[in-house]
Amino acid sequence: MKDMSVRSDFPIMDRLIHDKPLTYLDSAATSQKPAVVIDALADFYRNNNANVHRGIYTLSEESTLAYETARVKVANFINAGSEEQIIFTRNTTESLNLIAYAWGRDNIKEGDEILITPMEHHSNMIPWMLLCKEIGCKLKYISINEDGTLDLSNLDELISENTKIVSLTHMSNVLGTINPIKQIIEKANKAGALSVIDGAQGAPHLPVDVIDLDVDLYAFSAHKMLGPTGVGVLYGKEKILSAMSPFLGGGEMIDEVYEDRFTTKEAPWKFEAGTPNFADVAAFGVAIDYLDDIGMDNVRQHEIDITQYALDQVRKIDRDITVFGPKNLDIRGGVLAFDFPGVHPHDVAQMMDWDGVQIRAGHHCAQPLMRRLGVSATARASFYIYNNQEDVDRFIDSLKKGGEFFGDASR
Ligand code: C6P
Secondary structure, three states, rough: OOOOHHHHHHHHHHHOOEEEEEOEEEEEOOOOOOOHHHHHHHHHHHHHHOOOOOOOOOHHHHHHHHHHHHHHHHHHHHOOOOOOHHEEEOOOOHHHHHHHHHHHHHOOOOOOOOOOOOOOHHHHHHHHHHHHHHOOOOEEEEOOOOOEEEEEOHHHOOOOOOOOOOOEEOOOOOOOOEOHHHHHHHHHHHHHOOEEEEEEEEEEOOOOOOHHOOOOOEEEEEHHHOOOOOOEEEEEHHHHHHHOOOOOOOOOOEEEEOOEEEEEEOHHHHHOOOOHHHHHHHHHHHHHHHHHHHHHHHHHHHHHHHHHHHHHHHOOOOOOOOOOOOOHHHHEOOEEEEEEOOOHHHHHHHHHHHOEEEEEEEOOHHHHHHHHHHOOOOOEEEEEOOOOOOHHHHHHHHHHHHHHHHHHOOO
16 A cells, blocks of 8 residues: 655654544544644734735735635646635535525425435435425435445436435545535536535545536535544535525625615625635645645545455454445445444444554434444544545554454444
8 A cells, every 4th residue: 555655744653542543433434634724714813814805904814815726726636617605604504505505495385305224314305304394395315225326227217307406525534435426416407406515524534526527515614634623615606696586694795784784795705604714724735735645545545445455354354343334445435434333333443542543433424324334333443634544454453453452242
């Protein structure tokens, strides 16, 4: 496996956990940050801090430039036609809620259908459930196969004239499944439904080209792709954003305000009410530069390599460990959720913590998927650019040690 040689860029990797080297395997939850991003944030507060879009003075101009330059970088990163198609939100969750609230309330009527999948994160379920509760629309599901891929055999029947939104995840945060979103978007678009992609696990790990995908709306979070917390992105086609009502109201999003009415700015600013998270957005721009320098094809290749290695090593362990999701790395990302027989996932995660191995255990905000898998929770390791073969080896050693520790109970 080719090492990405970027590990030393991440100061946290020098940390010891219980006197052991840090083995961070929870990047699906949030990524670590390179020094350039951490420094950019501190530097912004030290040298450029002022509110954006307000002042005629130098500091505010610098701050506005950093904020708007980040927008251009994000647009280029996903090949959006223009930076005006990039809305900054707080996270993927807020981006998806924005769609449900602003587009949904204007366009969804009683009896309309919204098509999602059972592998969605709660963030791509609850906003639609709230909308359906309020308006009386119906949530429908594409089924999943045993191997964790989508069953698209009846997609033509599922997408009907009643379907108004088709929304699904680019990559599952539990199964690692990379969904054939281009094919599904094409069907949704043909049927006149709004195509929405939850890119929380897509944008950090896969090359994304929104023009090639022809997707209407694509949402993701900065904190999962080396950027700071508190910044989300919503990309949208120009005609959709310009027709869409505002989400939150207040300062920054208006053009003119009278005692009885107001006009809004154009998109994307009409969706960015209040003081935006400009310092973190500026630092996010540096994270995008960093990923651009590496190249998303290289990010993807590294994750294929490391995940293949991890899957091979797990299979060699003399236990009936179930790894969820597809085996084929062409359609799987760097997520490895597993069941260790006889041991609760929380115990697995706790035991690994003693060895400095940081993995997540729980339902991963995907309770309906857990039910389909017949488990209440799973343990999950997830990889990113700073992980190397040694991380996987430490993970495997810890897993084996755990097997011995729990002894017969785990058989
Ligand atoms: N998944 C995980 O450990 P936010 O919290 O808004 O940045 O991202 C929400 C979200 C939406 N969709 C998918 C597919 C996701 O994986 C996530 C976040 C984390 O898997 C936290 S639960």
